[in-house]
Amino acid sequence: xxxxxSRVLAGVGRPVVGAWREARxxxxxxxxxxxxxxxxxxxxxxxxxxxxxxxNKSVPFVAITLAVLGLISVFQVxxxxxxxxxxxTMLGAAFMQMMVREFAPTITGLMVATRVGxxxxxxxxxxxxxxxxxxxxxxxxxxxxxxxxxRTIAAAVMMLMLTIVGIICATIAGMLIARxxxxxSFKTFLNFQLLDAGDLALxxxxxxxxxxxxxxxxxxxxxTARGGSAGVxxxxxxxxxxxxxxxxxxxxxxxxxxxxxxxx
Amino acid sequence: xxxxxxxxxxxxxxxxxxxxxxxxxxxxxGRVIRSLFPPRFDVHETWRxxxxxxxxxxxxxxxxxxxxGAIMVLQSAYFxxxxxxxxxxxYGVGFTVFAEVGPILIGLMFSGRVGANNxxxxxxxxxxxxxxxxxxxxxxxxxxxxVPRFIAMMLMLTLLMVLGDLFAxxxxxxxxxxxxxxxxxxxxxxxxxxxxxxxLVMGVVKATTFGVAISCISCYFGLSVTGGALGVxxxxxxxxxxxxxxxxxxxxxxxxxxxx
Amino acid sequence: xxxxxxxxxxxxxxxxKRYRGEWVLDGIDLAFRAGEVVGLxxxxxxxxxxxxxxxxxxxxxxxxxxxxxxxxxxxxxxFELARVRERFGYVFQNYALFDFMTxxxxxxxxxxxxxxxxxxxxxxxxxxxxxxLADVGLAHAFAQFPRELSGGMKKRVGLARATIADPEITLYxxxxxxxxxxxxxxxxxxxxxxxxxxxxxTTVVVSHDLDRMRAVCHxxxxxxxxxxxxxxxxxxxxxxxxxxxxFFGEAFS
Numbered sequence: 001x002x003x004x005x006s007r008v009l010a011g012v013g014r015p016v017v018g019a020w021r022e023a024r025x026x027x028x029x030x031x032x033x034x035x036x037x038x039x040x041x042x043x044x045x046x047x048x049x050x051x052x053x054x055x056n057k058s059v060p061f062v063a064i065t066l067a068v069l070g071l072i073s074v075f076q077v078x079x080x081x082x083x084x085x086x087x088x089t090m091l092g093a094a095f096m097q098m099m100v101r102e103f104a105p106t107i108t109g110l111m112v113a114t115r116v117g118x119x120x121x122x123x124x125x126x127x128x129x130x131x132x133x134x135x136x137x138x139x140x141x142x143x144x145x146x147x148x149x150x151r152t153i154a155a156a157v158m159m160l161m162l163t164i165v166g167i168i169c170a171t172i173a174g175m176l177i178a179r180x181x182x183x184x185s186f187k188t189f190l191n192f193q194l195l196d197a198g199d200l201a202l203x204x205x206x207x208x209x210x211x212x213x214x215x216x217x218x219x220x221x222x223x224t225a226r227g228g229s230a231g232v233x234x235x236x237x238x239x240x241x242x243x244x245x246x247x248x249x250x251x252x253x254x255x256x257x258x259x260x261x262x263x264x
Numbered sequence: 265x266x267x268x269x270x271x272x273x274x275x276x277x278x279x280x281x282x283x284x285x286x287x288x289x290x291x292x293x294g295r296v297i298r299s300l301f302p303p304r305f306d307v308h309e310t311w312r313x314x315x316x317x318x319x320x321x322x323x324x325x326x327x328x329x330x331x332x333g334a335i336m337v338l339q340s341a342y343f344x345x346x347x348x349x350x351x352x353x354x355y356g357v358g359f360t361v362f363a364e365v366g367p368i369l370i371g372l373m374f375s376g377r378v379g380a381n382n383x384x385x386x387x388x389x390x391x392x393x394x395x396x397x398x399x400x401x402x403x404x405x406x407x408x409x410x411v412p413r414f415i416a417m418m419l420m421l422t423l424l425m426v427l428g429d430l431f432a433x434x435x436x437x438x439x440x441x442x443x444x445x446x447x448x449x450x451x452x453x454x455x456x457x458x459x460x461x462x463x464l465v466m467g468v469v470k471a472t473t474f475g476v477a478i479s480c481i482s483c484y485f486g487l488s489v490t491g492g493a494l495g496v497x498x499x500x501x502x503x504x505x506x507x508x509x510x511x512x513x514x515x516x517x518x519x520x521x522x523x524x
Numbered sequence: 525x526x527x528x529x530x531x532x533x534x535x536x537x538x539x540x541k542r543y544r545g546e547w548v549l550d551g552i553d554l555a556f557r558a559g560e561v562v563g564l565x566x567x568x569x570x571x572x573x574x575x576x577x578x579x580x581x582x583x584x585x586x587x588x589x590x591x592x593x594x595x596x597x598x599x600x601x602x603f604e605l606a607r608v609r610e611r612f613g614y615v616f617q618n619y620a621l622f623d624f625m626t627x628x629x630x631x632x633x634x635x636x637x638x639x640x641x642x643x644x645x646x647x648x649x650x651x652x653x654x655x656x657l658a659d660v661g662l663a664h665a666f667a668q669f670p671r672e673l674s675g676g677m678k679k680r681v682g683l684a685r686a687t688i689a690d691p692e693i694t695l696y697x698x699x700x701x702x703x704x705x706x707x708x709x710x711x712x713x714x715x716x717x718x719x720x721x722x723x724x725x726t727t728v729v730v731s732h733d734l735d736r737m738r739a740v741c742h743x744x745x746x747x748x749x750x751x752x753x754x755x756x757x758x759x760x761x762x763x764x765x766x767x768x769x770x771f772f773g774e775a776f777s
Binding site: 125 | 500
C-alpha cells in the first residue's frame with residue numbers, strides 16, 4: 001500500500017478506533033455503576049449529600065434560565081400570532097405542552113450537564129491527579145462505587161425535580177409576559193387541555209435519561225484525567241462537551257423512538 | 265434568625281459574584297476593543313487561533329445542528345399530525361431553528377467546546393507561571409493571548425451559525441423524509457417560501473454577540489485562576505456556567521431589540 | 525536465592541511498561557524479601573515510581589509479571605486482589621489525603637474498608653487511630669482537614685494512614701520530597717520505627733535522599749532508563765560499575 005493511502009486510512013481509522021474504545025470504556029462504566037446499584041452497595045448519606053450539592057448549585061441557575069426561555073418563547077410566538085390571527089386561546093396550552101415534552105427537560109439537561117457535569121469531572125479529575133483515587137483503590141474502595149454511584153443516583157433524582165422547577169418557572173414567566181404584553185389572562189394561559197400522560201412520560205423519560213448519562217460520562221472524563229492541572233482542565237472541558245452532546249443525542253433518540261413507536 | 269440572615273447573605277454573595285464576573289468581563293471587553301482601534305495585536309497568533317477554534321468546533325456544531333433540525337421536526341410532527349398542516353412544517357421548523365433554538369444550542373455547544381477549553385488553557389498557563397514569563401519578556405498578554413482569541417471566537421461563531429443553519433435544515437429534511445413521509449424537497453421549498461430571512465439574520469447576530477460574550481467570559485475566568493489543578497477545574501466549571509447564563513440573557517436582549 | 529526461597533515476598537519477573545510507544549520499564553527482574561528495607565534509587569523520571577505502582581497492581585504490566593506471596597497479580601480476581609492489597613501500605617508522592625475527610629477519618633479509612641470478618645469494631649478503630657497519630661506526633665490534628673496542614677504534617681498523616689493496619693509490605697514514594705531537613709529526618713526515623721514494628725515486614729523506599737536512606741536501607745536497587753543497573757547491599761556498591769559508584773557518591777565508597 002502506498003504511504004499516502006495508508007496515511008489517509010490511518011487518519012480516518014484512528015478517530016474511529018478511538019471512538020470505539022471510548023464507547024467501550026463508557027459502556028463498561030455504565031455497567032459497573034448499575035451493577036453496584038443493583039448489588040445495593042449504596043451509601044445513603046452520601047447520596048443525600050450529593051443531591052443537596054447538585055440541587056443547591058443548580059436551582060437558581062435552572063430557574064432563571066428557564067424563566068428567561070419561557071419569557072422569550074411566549075413573547076416571540078405571541079408576536080407572531082398577533083400578526084396572523086389574533087387568537088391567543090391556545091397559546092398557553094401549546095406553550096406548556098412544548099415545555100413539558102421538549103424544552104424543560106432538554107434545557108435543564110444542558111444546564112445540569114454544564115454545571116454538574118463539569119463539576120464532577122473537575123472534582124474527580126483533581127482526585128485522580130493528586131493520587132487520591134489510587135489511595136482509594138489501595139484501601140479496596142472501588143472508585144466507581146465510592147464516587148460515581150452516589151452522584152449518579154443524586155443526579156437522576158435531581159434532574160426530575162429540576163425539570164419540574166424549570167417548567168414552573170417558565171410557565172410563570174410566560175404567563176406574566178402574556179398578560180402584560182398581550183392581555184392574555186392567567187386563566188386563559190393556564191390551559192391544561194393539551195397535556196396528556198404521554199407528554200409527561202416523554203418529558204420524564206428524557207429528564208431521567210439525562211440524569212443518568214451526565215454523571216457517568218463526566219465521571220469517566222474525570223477518571224481518565226492525566227497530568228496535573230492541564231489534565232484536569234482537559235477533563236473538565238471534555239466532560240462539558242461530551243455531556244452536552246449526549247443530552248442532544250438522547251433527546252433525538254427518545255423523541256424519535258417516542259414518535260415512531262408511540263406516535264407521540 | 266441566623267438561618268434567615270444566612271439566606272440573605274448567600275443571595276447577597278451570589279449577586280456580588282455575578283456583578284464581579286460581569287464587571288470583570290466588561291472591563292476585559294473594553295481593553296480588547298481598545299486594542300482593536302488602532303489594531304495592536306499579534307496577527308500570527310490570531311490566524312492560529314482561528315484555525316484551532318474553527319477546527320475544534322466545526323464538527324461538533326455541524327453534528328449538533330443536524331440533530332437540532334431533526335429534533336425540531338420530530339416535535340413539530342406531533343402538532344402537524346394532529347392538525348394535518350404539513351405545509352406549515354417548513355415554516356415552523358425554520359422559524360424556531362433560525363431564531364431561537366439554533367443559536368442557543370449552537371452557542372451552548374461552542375461555549376463547551378471552545379469556551380471551556382480556552383479557560384482551561386489560560387488557567388493552566390497562569391498556574392504554571394507562563395503568563396508571568398510573557399510579561400517578563402515585555403510581551404503584553406492582552407495583545408498576544410486575549411485579542412487573538414476574541415477575534416477568532418467572535419468570527420468563528422458567526423460563521424458556524426450559518427454553517428449550523430445549513431446542517432439544521434439538512435437534519436430536518438432527512439428526518440421529515442424518513443420518519444414523517446414528508447418529502448424533503450417539499451420541506452425545503454416550504455422553508456424558502458416562508459421568507460425567514462429576518463429570523464436568519466437575527467440568529468446570526470445573536471451568534472456574534474454570543475461569541476463576544478463567550479470569549480470575554482472564558483478569558484476572564486482563565487486569567488483569574490488561583491490554586492493549582494483544582495483551581496483550573498473550578499474556573500472551567502464557573503466559566504461554562506457563566507457562559508450559559510450570558511447566552512440566555514443575550515438571547516433575550518437581542519430578541520427584544522429586534523422586536524422594537 | 526533458590527526459586528522457592530520462602531523469605532521472598534515479592535517477585536518481579538521481566539516487568540515491562542510502555543507509555544506512548546516508549547518502554548518506561550524494560551525487563552525488570554527483582555526479588556524483595558521479608559525483613560528487608562530496600563532503597564529504590566536512580567535518576568529522576570526513569571521509572572521508579574512506575575515500578576512501585578505495579579507492586580499493588582495500581583498499574584497493569586504490558587510485559588512480564590509480579591508475584592506476591594506466590595500469587596500472580598495479573599491473574600487475580602477482584603476479591604482476591606482486595607485480600608492481597610490489604611497486606612500493603614502505600615505512602616503517595618503527593619500525600620493523596622482525601623481532602624473531603626478529616627485527618628482522623630483519613631487514617632481510619634483503611635480499617636473501615638476491611639472485610640466485615642476481620643474489621644475491628646468502631647471503638648477499637650478510634651483507639652488505634654489516636655495511637656498512631658500520637659506515634660507520628662500529630663495527636664492534636666485528629667479533627668482537622670488536610671488543607672489546614674503543612675506539607676510535612678500531611679506526609680506524616682499519609683504515613684499514619686498507610687501503616688495503620690500494620691501492613692506486611694510498606695511502599696514509600698518519595699517520602700521526604702519538598703520537606704525541610706529536620707522534618708525529613710523525622711520522616712525517615714518514622715519509616716525505620718514502622719519497619720521494626722512488624723518483624724517480617726518488607727519496606728521499599730523510593731527517594732533521592734541517599735544520606736538519610738543510608739541509615740534505614742539494607743539493600744539498594746538502582747534503576748536507569750527502565751532497567752536494573754545495580755541490585756545489592758550497601759557494601760557491594762564500592763565494587764560496582766563506574767556509573768553506579770558515581771551516582772551514589774563518595775559517602776558510599
